[in-house]
Amino acid sequence: MVDAILRADAVSKSFSGVEVLSEVSIALMPGSVHGLVGENGAGKSTLMKIFAGVYRADRGSVWLDGKHIDFGHPLEAMKAGLATVFQEFNLLPDRTVAENIYLGREPQKFGFVNSKKMVADTGAVMAELGIDFISPSSRVSSLSVAEQQIVEIIKALSFDARVISMDEPTAALADHEVQLLQSVIARLKSRGVGILYVSHRLNEVFDICDAVSVLKDGKLVWDGLIEEITQPEMVRLMVGRPIDAFFPPVLEGTTIGQTRLEIFEGGNEFVDSINLSVKSGEIVGIAGLQGAGRTEVVEAIFGAVPFSRGLIHIDGVETSIRNPRQAVKAGIALVTEDRKAQGLALEQSILDNALLTVRGAHPSRTRGARRDAPGVLSSLEVNSTNLGQEIQFLSGGNQQKVVLSKWLLTNPRIVILDEPTRGIDVGAKVAVYTLMRELALKGVAILMVSSELPEVIGMSDRIVVMREGRLQQGLGPQADEAQILTLATGTIALTAEGEKS
Amino acid sequence: MSSTSLVYIALFVVVVIGAILVGAEGRNFFSTGNLRDVFTGMSVLGLVGIGQTLVILSRSLDLSVPYVMSLSSLIAAQTMSSGGASIAVGVVLALLFSAAVGLVNGLVVTKLRVHGFIATLGVGLIIKGYLDTTYKGSAGSVPKEFQFIGSAAIGAVPVSTIGMLALAAAVYFLLTKTRTGHHIYAVGGSAEVSRLSGLRTSSPVIISHVLCSLSAGLAGILLASRLGVGSPTVGTQGGYDLLSIAAVVVGGTLLSGGHGSIWGTIGGVAIFAVLDSVMSAIQFNPFLKDVVRGLVIVVAVAIYSRRSSETKRVRFPEKGK
Numbered sequence: 001m002v003d004a005i006l007r008a009d010a011v012s013k014s015f016s017g018v019e020v021l022s023e024v025s026i027a028l029m030p031g032s033v034h035g036l037v038g039e040n041g042a043g044k045s046t047l048m049k050i051f052a053g054v055y056r057a058d059r060g061s062v063w064l065d066g067k068h069i070d071f072g073h074p075l076e077a078m079k080a081g082l083a084t085v086f087q088e089f090n091l092l093p094d095r096t097v098a099e100n101i102y103l104g105r106e107p108q109k110f111g112f113v114n115s116k117k118m119v120a121d122t123g124a125v126m127a128e129l130g131i132d133f134i135s136p137s138s139r140v141s142s143l144s145v146a147e148q149q150i151v152e153i154i155k156a157l158s159f160d161a162r163v164i165s166m167d168e169p170t171a172a173l174a175d176h177e178v179q180l181l182q183s184v185i186a187r188l189k190s191r192g193v194g195i196l197y198v199s200h201r202l203n204e205v206f207d208i209c210d211a212v213s214v215l216k217d218g219k220l221v222w223d224g225l226i227e228e229i230t231q232p233e234m235v236r237l238m239v240g241r242p243i244d245a246f247f248p249p250v251l252e253g254t255t256i257g258q259t260r261l262e263i264f265e266g267g268n269e270f271v272d273s274i275n276l277s278v279k280s281g282e283i284v285g286i287a288g289l290q291g292a293g294r295t296e297v298v299e300a301i302f303g304a305v306p307f308s309r310g311l312i313h314i315d316g317v318e319t320s321i322r323n324p325r326q327a328v329k330a331g332i333a334l335v336t337e338d339r340k341a342q343g344l345a346l347e348q349s350i351l352d353n354a355l356l357t358v359r360g361a362h363p364s365r366t367r368g369a370r371r372d373a374p375g376v377l378s379s380l381e382v383n384s385t386n387l388g389q390e391i392q393f394l395s396g397g398n399q400q401k402v403v404l405s406k407w408l409l410t411n412p413r414i415v416i417l418d419e420p421t422r423g424i425d426v427g428a429k430v431a432v433y434t435l436m437r438e439l440a441l442k443g444v445a446i447l448m449v450s451s452e453l454p455e456v457i458g459m460s461d462r463i464v465v466m467r468e469g470r471l472q473q474g475l476g477p478q479a480d481e482a483q484i485l486t487l488a489t490g491t492i493a494l495t496a497e498g499e500k501s
Numbered sequence: 502m503s504s505t506s507l508v509y510i511a512l513f514v515v516v517v518i519g520a521i522l523v524g525a526e527g528r529n530f531f532s533t534g535n536l537r538d539v540f541t542g543m544s545v546l547g548l549v550g551i552g553q554t555l556v557i558l559s560r561s562l563d564l565s566v567p568y569v570m571s572l573s574s575l576i577a578a579q580t581m582s583s584g585g586a587s588i589a590v591g592v593v594l595a596l597l598f599s600a601a602v603g604l605v606n607g608l609v610v611t612k613l614r615v616h617g618f619i620a621t622l623g624v625g626l627i628i629k630g631y632l633d634t635t636y637k638g639s640a641g642s643v644p645k646e647f648q649f650i651g652s653a654a655i656g657a658v659p660v661s662t663i664g665m666l667a668l669a670a671a672v673y674f675l676l677t678k679t680r681t682g683h684h685i686y687a688v689g690g691s692a693e694v695s696r697l698s699g700l701r702t703s704s705p706v707i708i709s710h711v712l713c714s715l716s717a718g719l720a721g722i723l724l725a726s727r728l729g730v731g732s733p734t735v736g737t738q739g740g741y742d743l744l745s746i747a748a749v750v751v752g753g754t755l756l757s758g759g760h761g762s763i764w765g766t767i768g769g770v771a772i773f774a775v776l777d778s779v780m781s782a783i784q785f786n787p788f789l790k791d792v793v794r795g796l797v798i799v800v801a802v803a804i805y806s807r808r809s810s811e812t813k814r815v816r817f818p819e820k821g822k
Contacts, residue, residue: 091694092690
């Protein structure tokens with residue numbers, strides 16, 4: 001029996017008192033691909049970051065090649081031979097492939113950088129992996145996402161990595177690019193490198209992994225060889241989290257009325273064939289994996305990156321939305337995914353932030369909005385001493401409530417929420433949900449994008465699932481997590497018995 | 502097409518149009534005398550621009566260059582007033598003081614984490630304050646043989662311009678063939694990626710600031726040679742702080758760091774020198790000269806920013822794109 005090259009022993013990690021990893025043990029064999037699967041928040045990324053030296057484990061130990069390791073800096077992990085390819089790239093777009101790979105370790109001759117050797121060495125590593133489509137001297141910015149991903153892997157290998165962990169390496173790749181990556185992974189395996197493979201795409205996991213660990217809510221719930229499990233079983237293991245009781249019910253008197261927002265065959269460079277409608281008083285949830293094009297759809301509706309094809313009707317009237325200003329004028333509100341970068345002016349006061357949109361889009365209404373703002377803010381229970389306080393000092397939950405106030409003050413007819421509860425506490429979450437129900441009661445049409453399946457299921461009247469830039473079929477409010485995951489990942493359909501059909 | 506080749510195409514167009522305009526006045530743009538004027542105009546701005554390129558590549562900025570130039574011209578001229586033997590001492594002293602200013606700039610930017618704009622503005626003002634209180638006008642005098650350096654020329658090309666181009670070649674070598682140069686690009690591109698790759702992220706920034714002040718010091722020495730004296734206002738009069746930044750930007754280097762080339766800057770410097778020469782030759786309204794310069798800067802940056810495209814992945818490519 002070969003010894004594990006990387007082993008985690010009862011690793012636990014908490015963030016501000018919440019345990020995100022609880023006594024997780026896994027063993028990665030050399031020359032094998034080990035899948036790590038689980039829902040959002042299951043603890044996959046945290047475990048990876050502990051291996052990468054980004055976080056330190058609270059309890060438990062990690063062993064690399066029989067040696068106990070405890071990295072304080074990502075560079076230590078790389079030098080020890082444990083490389084991580086994160087979702088966000090660590091490459092300099094303006095430099096060449098070779099320059100990126102040897103950054104800080106440029107080979108020298110007589111005190112000068114030996115560019116020839118650098119290019120030759122890079123070429124040698126690539127040739128070994130059968131990569132002949134990337135030139136070592138081309139700029140990284142000229143490469144496709146898949147090629148950049150491969151450059152990251154080559155960089156990892158140039159450190160003589162014996163373990164490479166990859167976080168969702170195919171999330172942003174098209175099908176043919178996925179195959180490219182998989183052939184590189186096959187070569188790595190044959191060289192005895194151990195690969196930890198985090199992915200949501202179960203088809204891929206079954207295609208390339210030798211063993212797999214399933215995480216749920218920070219705990220290891222299954223661990224074994226890939227032959228010992230079927231896809232439907234895996235989906236069942238991943239989900240089944242009890243739906244939290246804090247989703248408020250539909251308010252009495254809420255009626256689903258006329259269609260407020262309707263999109264016919266919407267499309268642009270990022271999404272295609274979008275047919276979607278939201279009625280007044282209705283909450284429609286958009287589910288899907290990271291990179292499936294959910295944010296791109298709401299950005300297109302809001303005119304941030306508009307549709308270049310198709311039509312948008314608002315209350316039955318064809319409406320052209322080429323930029324966010326037109327969207328706001330048409331009564332659309334968008335609570336963006338990235339609160340700090342896209343939702344708030346962090347150095348400004350609560351009041352200024354709340355008035356931001358009204359001032360910009362409806363200057364004549366500013367006076368009235370200024371009168372209403374304190375009421376709206378306090379109805380959302382924004383906890384702060386005074387409205388002149390700079391918003392950067394508020395908690396995430398309170399910041400999100402200010403974003404919501406900003407939009408409520410414009411009296412929107414259509415409210416779009418992109419990951420509305422990301423990074424906020426439970427109390428604030430409930431406030432957001434309650435507000436959504438109240439808006440529905442008033443006849444507002446609501447479109448919500450969320451990666452939290454319980455949230456999508458708990459709040460939506462109707463659910464649509466996105467995959468690879470297109471909408472899959474719609475589901476009713478009774479949909480379960482397994483159904484959504486099946487559509488989102490492109491897994492084969494479940495039969496009544498839950499076996500492979 | 503690279504930004505640098507764009508710059509030289511622009512330079513070519515400017516030269517052609519300029520030659521036609523000058524020709525219409527009955528004069529020859531390509532006469533030895535006129536070319537020498539153009540090249541002379543390039544030398545001082547070129548020296549400052551070379552240093553400014555390094556600083557901007559490392560994602561900083563240097564507004565103290567005009568004051569360093571004035572200081573350096575005074576130190577050189579005053580040291581040299583004792584006669585021909587002190588030329589070398591004067592040059593070395595002027596460069597030492599310049600390098601010291603650069604070191605302070607670099608340390609304030611990296612260790613005290615003050616943005617380059619503010620750090621060098623502050624250091625520049627400190628030098629200005631010293632110069633204003635100590636000098637009431639020009640001071641010192643340089644020996645005849647040293648004045649020769651500023652005015653000598655081989656054919657149409659002044660020796661000072663050859664020196665400037667040699668420095669540009671040396672900096673090109675530094676940027677492309679040494680670790681320091683590679684790391685200047687890396688830190689300017691992303692300090693975080695550089696840090697995670699194990700670089701000491703402050704050294705490249707400090708080095709580029711020292712080299713920038715050194716090249717400004719050289720420019721000051723050159724001006725002392727031309728004027729025969731040192732002057733506390735020689736740098737500010739030329740507006741070399743903003744003009745050098747403009748030349749760097751017109752040359753295709755991004756103010757956000759990590760992208761650009763030294764030859765682009767030299768092209769930018771040449772464009773400004775040609776424009777100046779042509780506008781003088783056709784007796785263009787001097788107040789409108791700055792309007793033209795301003796237009797060139799804005800148009801250049803507008804072109805570059807159109808060229809830099811988003812890297813978001815396209816899933817459904819559209820026809821005609």
